Amino acid sequence: MRKNCEIKLIGTPPSPYVNRVQFVLNLKSIEYEYIEENLACKSELLLASNPVYKKVPVLLHANKPPIPESLIIIEYLDEIYPDIHPILPSDPLGRANNHFWANYIDTKVSRRLHKFFWKHLT
Incomplete structure (x- = not known):
């Protein structure tokens, strides 16, 4: 870096x-x-x-x-x-599937973890 x-x-x-x-x-x-x-x-x-x-x-x-x-x-x-x-992935279907799971993790999993940690750290 x-x-x-x-x-x-x-x-x-x-x-x-x-x-x-x-x-x-x-x-x-x-x-x-x-x-x-x-x-x-x-x-x-x-x-x-x-x-x-x-x-x-x-x-x-x-x-x-x-x-x-x-x-x-x-x-x-x-x-x-x-x-x-x-x-x-190089194929469109693979990329679409990848985008779906990345979005799912960002909107469902990450936000819940974020709320959990802020609740317990503050």
Whole structure:
């Protein structure tokens, strides 16, 4: 994770959404700069890069528009580096099935875990 890389990831360490992007970046051996965000005091970079949700992760790639949302970032990385450890299936039905389960985990499982931990940690 060096500075001055073409790819930068805005994130925060305890986020499983950031962690899943980091996993893919590392699996594909993509060099990137990690920009740690303080969500209690959001930076101008985050607010400008993800003005809709104002959340991490956000991928910055050269001079292209920022890419928010972990699953979208992973799909993008898989498309620009297709020959290095492909993440998504190549067939449309397989990708659709993959998207279904990723969405299910995000909407059903992750939210319940998040509520459980916040309830017991506060």
